[in-house]
Amino acid sequence: MLQFTVLPVTPLRQNATLIWDDETLDAVLTDVGGDVDYLLNEVAQRNLKLTAVWLTHGHFDHIGGVAELLKKQSVQVYGCHRDDAYLFAMLPEVASRYGMRAEQFSPTQFLDENDTVRVGNFTFRVLHIPGHTPGSVVYYCEAANLLIAGDVLFRESIGRTDFPRGDSAALLHGITHKLFRLPENTQVITGHGALTTIGHEKQHNPFFLDTTWGNRC
Template structure:
């Protein structure tokens, strides 16, 4: 079965998730924005073997530690969608602007597109391209445990910002209603910040997309 553990990292309290196959203990880390020693300590505590880095998008608080982690641990970077290349190229400038430790630009080992899959051990997750917050944002869906790792597309009671370069409010709403809602009301999502919620709960009560 797929297991996961989420820990907030960086001053932005970004939800970084370790996901692993409990049969093989092979693991991926989703959005290692920083605080790499804390992430690695959690992996070691569970005797996990980190094999991949998965990125939902390339804002500094989600991707700031990816280059260093990939280089020091010889790990492939998977994702996001090519639409976020300019955000990756700008990671060093983003880190300076927001007071983060110096971040390394990188080229993902594999770009992701809508309908792709990623695999860790015996577990497979599906990929949905969900632009709006950034043009290359992707979401990882694990239907086998009714979970989705949605980055900054949707939050409990809120939605992602669209006032960054190449953000698009209507695209974000379409991503939520056309790509996330079909995953099912019972699906629990792990957002990039804040507590988990379910798509059903947000469809009913979220002031930005409730009733859609």
């Protein structure tokens, strides 16, 4: 079975997530924003083998701990889409604006739409959903009914688009045409705050209530 535990990190309470296959004990961490010792301790406590880090987008609270983790453990780093490469280049400078330290690194591989990544016997498909950032991706596992959404979709909200290169029309289009076509019972791990499901968001997300997906109240 695929198991996961959400581990909020940094003062921004970013939802890093530890995901593992409980048969093979292979594990990945998503969005290693910081608090690396805490995250690695969660891996070790469960006797898991950390194989990779998966990144949803280039904001510092989602990638700021990766360089430190790589010094302690050699793992592959996948994602996000290369359109966020400019954010990776700005990482130390942006983190310091928030009073945090983060070193630069390069992912092992940027990802494109429909690429796949694996943890144990489970495959996740990559969907590229720009708007919050140009290179935002989400990871979808059909077999486990699980979506790692980063800052694309939140419980009853969506990612901010008021940053430079934000695009609210692209974000709404991507959510409607890619995420809202997934099964309603798909569990969604958001980038911050509570988890949700695709069905809940189609019914209750105020950004979509004037479309055919939502019920008007």
